[in-house]
Amino acid sequence: MTKEYSIGQMSRRTGVKVTTIRYYESRGLIPSPGRTQGGQRRYDEAALERLAFLRHARELGFNLDDIAELMALAETPSEDCAPAYEIARKQLAAVDRRMTILAQLREELARMANADDPGHAGKCRVIEVLGDHRLCIGSHDLSDSRADLSGS
Amino acid sequence: MTKEYSIGQMSRRTGVKVTTIRYYESRGLIPSPGRTQGGQRRYDEAALERLAFLRHARELGFNLDDIAELMALAETPSEDCAPAYEIARKQLAAVDRRMTILAQLREELARMANADDPGHAGKCRVIEVLGDHRLCIGSHDLSDSRADLSGS
DNA sequence: CTTGAACCTACAGCCGCTGTAGATTGTATC
DNA sequence: GATACAATCTACAGCGGCTGTAGGTTCAAG
Ligand SMILES: [Zn+2]
Ligand SMILES: [Zn+2]
Ligand SMILES: [Zn+2]
Ligand SMILES: [Zn+2]
Numbered sequence: 001m002t003k004e005y006s007i008g009q010m011s012r013r014t015g016v017k018v019t020t021i022r023y024y025e026s027r028g029l030i031p032s033p034g035r036t037q038g039g040q041r042r043y044d045e046a047a048l049e050r051l052a053f054l055r056h057a058r059e060l061g062f063n064l065d066d067i068a069e070l071m072a073l074a075e076t077p078s079e080d081c082a083p084a085y086e087i088a089r090k091q092l093a094a095v096d097r098r099m100t101i102l103a104q105l106r107e108e109l110a111r112m113a114n115a116d117d118p119g120h121a122g123k124c125r126v127i128e129v130l131g132d133h134r135l136c137i138g139s140h141d142l143s144d145s146r147a148d149l150s151g152s
Numbered sequence: 153m154t155k156e157y158s159i160g161q162m163s164r165r166t167g168v169k170v171t172t173i174r175y176y177e178s179r180g181l182i183p184s185p186g187r188t189q190g191g192q193r194r195y196d197e198a199a200l201e202r203l204a205f206l207r208h209a210r211e212l213g214f215n216l217d218d219i220a221e222l223m224a225l226a227e228t229p230s231e232d233c234a235p236a237y238e239i240a241r242k243q244l245a246a247v248d249r250r251m252t253i254l255a256q257l258r259e260e261l262a263r264m265a266n267a268d269d270p271g272h273a274g275k276c277r278v279i280e281v282l283g284d285h286r287l288c289i290g291s292h293d294l295s296d297s298r299a300d301l302s303g304s
Numbered sequence: 305c306t307t308g309a310a311c312c313t314a315c316a317g318c319c320g321c322t323g324t325a326g327a328t329t330g331t332a333t334c
Numbered sequence: 335g336a337t338a339c340a341a342t343c344t345a346c347a348g349c350g351g352c353t354g355t356a357g358g359t360t361c362a363a364g
Contacts, residue, residue, distance in 0.1 A: 006330090006341075006342080007341090007342070007343095008340095008341065008342080017321085017322080018341090018342085019321075019322060019323080020320085020321065020322085022343095022344095023320075023321060023322090027320090036329080036330080037329095038328075038329045038330070038342085038343090039328080039329075039342085039343065039344095040328095040329065040330075040341085040342055040343070041342085041343090049283070052283070053282055053283050056282050056283070056284075056285050057282050058320090059292040059293075060257055060260060060261060060282070060292065061257050061261075063319080063320090064319080064320070070278070070279065070282060073276070073279060074279045074282075074283065077275075077276075081276035081277075081278065081279070084276050084278040084279055085265060085276075085278055087278075088261060088264050088265040088278045089265045091261055091265075092258065092261040092262060092265050095254055095257050095258045095261060096258065098254060099251065099254050099255065099258065102247055102250060102251050102254065103251070105212055105213050105247050106244065106247045106248065106251065108212060109212060109213075109240060109243055109244040109247060110244060112240050113237060113240040113241045113243075113244050123229075124225070124229075124233030124236050124237075125233075126222070126233065126236040126237055126239075126240045127222065127225060127226045127233070127236055130205055130208050130209050130212070130222060130226075131201070131204070131205050131208070131226065132208075133208050140211040140212065141211075158310080158311080158361090159310090159311070160309095160310060160311080169352085169353080170310090170311085171352075171353060171354080172351085172352065172353085174312095174313095175351075175352060175353090179351090188360080188361085189360095190311085190312090190359075190360045190361070191311085191312065191313095191359080191360080192310085192311055192312070192359095192360065192361075193311085193312090210351090215350075215351090216350075216351070
């Protein structure tokens with residue numbers, strides 16, 4: 001008789017919120033676990049490991065589709081791990097792209113926010129720069145990069 | 153008689169998609185423009201400038217709430233531009249946070265993806281690392297940072 | 305006057321969750 | 335066994351910032 005975990009215990013052990021665990025199940029990322037007679041989920045050790053894997057992959061920025069593929073690869077250990085490497089490299093490339101963009105933004109923002117506004121003779125530097133891209137140094141043409149820059 | 157622009161011309165001139173312009177209007181970020189007898193939107197020069205401002209601010213990663221505030225400040229030029237600077241600095245701090253996190257991720261991913269898998273004696277490095285955070289160097293505890301890391 | 309591109313509204317869907325409401329179940333204590 | 339109360343259940347709406355669809359109307363060129 002192996003150990004069984006309630007969904008709350010799974011949550012505490014992996015750091016994934018209860019609602020999120022149910023969400024993952026509904027998305028098919030983790031298999032539906034067994035249930036008690038009353039209908040509550042009961043997980044085993046294997047389920048715990050899968051969830052930890054999923055959590056870790058999310059922390060590293062993989063999206064749920066890629067994670068599904070990685071988990072499938074993990075379950076079916078093949079001789080060929082090329083697909084897994086490809087996903088990882090794709091993720092690395094995405095992170096690199098976003099870092100490049102963010103670095104440019106940072107520079108612009110720093111120039112904007114740290115300019116010692118000289119008595120703001122009629123104009124505020126921040127507002128001014130936002131109103132006229134020619135006051136920027138670089139270009140932030142994120143049309144193709146699909147960068148998600150939502151802040152705080 | 154000033155120039156008038158259709159929504160499509162606004163789109164071409166600012167690079168903001170037609171649907172997005174309508175979305176901004178529905179969110180109250182830009183005022184409802186005049187209409188033709190047939191009901192089509194007609195914008196003036198001022199509207200064009202507001203939209204360009206909005207676009208530029210989005211490119212720099214500001215969220216729509218902050219942009220609304222910045223635009224209000226821009227319309228009502230006060231002696232005190234401190235609020236605008238505060239928003240810009242907040243944005244800068246957010247960008248810095250995200251850069252830090254991404255740099256850590258990048259390192260981990262690079263280690264994972266560039267490891268020359270030595271014949272993968274039973275295990276794939278990528279899968280292995282994802283399954284065990286202890287194989288990581290740093291920590292990626294993004295619990296509070298609200299980092300959005302969606303890739304590609 | 306006809307064509308066809310551009311425009312209109314309204315609403316659903318994307319990602320990855322998060323939060324709500326209202327009902328039910330599990331467990332510790334008496 | 336009864337009682338209390340936390341934990342769990344389902345179903346669904348909402349977040350940000352759009353994007354896409356369907357089905358209709360209007361504008362401007364030829
Ligand atoms: Zn000023
Ligand atoms: Zn700029
Ligand atoms: Zn391998
Ligand atoms: Zn790790």
